[in-house]
Amino acid sequence: MNLIDRYIQHIGKHLPEKSREDVKREIRSLVEDSLEDRSRELGRPIDEALAVAVLKEFGRPEKMAASYTPERYLIGPRLYPIFWLVVRIVASVLLAITLVKLFMGIGQLDANFSLSIIESLAEFAGGTLSALGNIVIIFAVIQYFMPELGHEAEKAEEWNPLKMEKIEDEDQVSRVGQIFGITFSVFGLALFNFFPELLGFGFLKDGQVTFLPALSQAFFTYLPWINLLWGAEIILNLFLLIQGQWQTATRWVATVIKLLSVGLAILMLAGPSLVGLNPQDMVASGIGFTLETATRLVSLFKQAVTVTLALIIVLDGFSIVRRIYKLALGRNTK
Amino acid sequence: MTNNTLLENNVLELRRGVIVLAVLSQLGQEQYGYSLLKLLSDQGLEIDQGTLYPLLRRLESQGLLESVWRLEEARPRRYYVVSDAGKEILPQLKNEWAGIIAMMDRILSQ
Numbered sequence: 001m002n003l004i005d006r007y008i009q010h011i012g013k014h015l016p017e018k019s020r021e022d023v024k025r026e027i028r029s030l031v032e033d034s035l036e037d038r039s040r041e042l043g044r045p046i047d048e049a050l051a052v053a054v055l056k057e058f059g060r061p062e063k064m065a066a067s068y069t070p071e072r073y074l075i076g077p078r079l080y081p082i083f084w085l086v087v088r089i090v091a092s093v094l095l096a097i098t099l100v101k102l103f104m105g106i107g108q109l110d111a112n113f114s115l116s117i118i119e120s121l122a123e124f125a126g127g128t129l130s131a132l133g134n135i136v137i138i139f140a141v142i143q144y145f146m147p148e149l150g151h152e153a154e155k156a157e158e159w160n161p162l163k164m165e166k167i168e169d170e171d172q173v174s175r176v177g178q179i180f181g182i183t184f185s186v187f188g189l190a191l192f193n194f195f196p197e198l199l200g201f202g203f204l205k206d207g208q209v210t211f212l213p214a215l216s217q218a219f220f221t222y223l224p225w226i227n228l229l230w231g232a233e234i235i236l237n238l239f240l241l242i243q244g245q246w247q248t249a250t251r252w253v254a255t256v257i258k259l260l261s262v263g264l265a266i267l268m269l270a271g272p273s274l275v276g277l278n279p280q281d282m283v284a285s286g287i288g289f290t291l292e293t294a295t296r297l298v299s300l301f302k303q304a305v306t307v308t309l310a311l312i313i314v315l316d317g318f319s320i321v322r323r324i325y326k327l328a329l330g331r332n333t334k
Numbered sequence: 335m336t337n338n339t340l341l342e343n344n345v346l347e348l349r350r351g352v353i354v355l356a357v358l359s360q361l362g363q364e365q366y367g368y369s370l371l372k373l374l375s376d377q378g379l380e381i382d383q384g385t386l387y388p389l390l391r392r393l394e395s396q397g398l399l400e401s402v403w404r405l406e407e408a409r410p411r412r413y414y415v416v417s418d419a420g421k422e423i424l425p426q427l428k429n430e431w432a433g434i435i436a437m438m439d440r441i442l443s444q
Contacts, residue, residue: 023391026367029411030387033368059384067388 003051004031007061014065023068031058075139076147083139090131098124102307117310171246178237185230185237192223201277203287210285214301216276225264232257248327255323262316269309275302353381353389355427358420361399366411390414398423 008031012024034054039046058064075083102120142149191198200213236253240246268274279294289297356379360370367387374381393399398420403410416424 025410026387026391026412029409030367030383032409033366033411034383037368037372057383064384067384068391 003048003055004028004035007031007055007058010061011065014062014069016069019068023065027058027064031055034058073143075136076143079139079143079149083135086135086139087132090135091128094124094127094131098127117307173240173244173246175241175244178241182234182237182241185234189227189230189234192226196220203285210287212281212285213276216272216274218272219268219274219276222264222268229257229261229264251323251327255320255327258316258320258323262313262320265309265312265316269306269313273302274305277301349379352379352431353385354393355431357386357389357393358398358416358424358427361414361416361420364402364413364415366413370414393420 008024008028011027012020015023031054034057035046035050038050038054042050044050098120102117196215197211197213199215200211203210203212232253236250236257240250243250275298277298279289279291279298282289282294282297283291356374357370360373365373367390370390371381371383371386374386390399390401394401394414397417399414400417401412401414403412
């Protein structure tokens with residue numbers, strides 16, 4: 001088999017069966033025409049060196065074959081936005097299911113609770129990947145058998161610019177959100193600093209309120225940092241309220257505060273328990289707890305705190321990465 | 335991307351727009367792929383083989399060209415010629431082209 005034959009065979013491998021033989025025959029004819037012409041121009045017989053030169057001009061077999069076939073997509077540009085929407089919906093549903101299962105597990109698992117968080121995350125990642133694979137297959141099948149799907153929908157419905165959805169200005173500060181944030185932070189700081197005895201469980205017994213503190217001493221060692229971060233957030237929110245607009249500098253400040261808050265949450269998660277309740281005190285208070293019920297309640301409370309801190313770290317961590325990425329690219333985001 | 339590459343890409347983009355009209359205008363008489371390539375090249379329009387040959391098939395599938403295989407010099411060649419639909423569209427394309435030249439002259443002279 002000479003070079004030309006080999007070239008034509010290689011092109012054939014990349015062509016659709018329907019037109020393969022016809023295109024191969026045509027390309028062979030075109031290559032031979034080029035060779036003959038080149039041989040005449042140079043006044044020398046056709047040899048391998050000449051064939052190499054002509055084939056180089058024709059280009060790689062796969063590239064030549066591609067120019068004879070229409071562009072093919074696994075998922076085309078018209079289907080892609082729908083595909084992406086479906087992926088996000090399915091991933092959100094899977095995340096919601098994972099979180100519900102995790103919260104339902106609180107109190108039922110004790111020593112292996114951290115392990116169960118890791119297992120849930122692994123299950124979520126595996127489930128999302130598997131769902132993604134299935135969605136890709138479904139959309140690839142739709143693309144293959146109904147490539148005109150998006151075109152037909154566009155033709156059927158005339159586009160009306162007046163029906164476009166309104167998009168809120170990303171730089172606009174939500175006043176309600178800021179006021180809510182400031183109120184919440186002030187209330188929280190006042191509670192932690194001036195009324196720590198109120199952070200606990202109150203019970204009415206014989207006409208008197210018995211109070212069991214919920215937070216441990218370890219929690220209060222973090223209080224200066226909480227004051228600092230929440231105070232900074234209050235100042236930022238007040239500044240934003242006055243400005244009415246997000247700016248690059250305020251976005252960076254907000255990101256740094258969030259980053260430090262995640263750091264604090266990691267320290268809290270890794271350090272001694274933040275929960276000050278203990279089953280013995282609860283039984284001794286005479287409210288009517290048995291040791292078993294009290295132990296179960298304390299365990300439930302500790303796990304709820306752990307899950308909350310873990311969620312803060314994961315969700316805020318994602319949010320920080322996204323923000324920094326967008327800020328670095330110069331795109332605005334709240 | 336260097337300035338030279340940018341220039342080359344934009345020149346290619348400009349030329350791409352005229353290829354169909356150039357090809358249709360030269361196929362009033364039958365030509366096979368290579369002879370058409372040479373014909374256009376002799377008049378200053380260099381077209382890549384990987385662009386011209388698939389274009390001929392595409393124009394044929396659109397009904398603007400017709401083709402026939404002929405045995406010449408002991409080997410087959412595919413000859414292309416403008417179809418009736420192609421003959422109908424060609425004058426309109428030429429008018430359009432004249433309009434584009436006039437419009438661009440106006441724009442570029444300002």
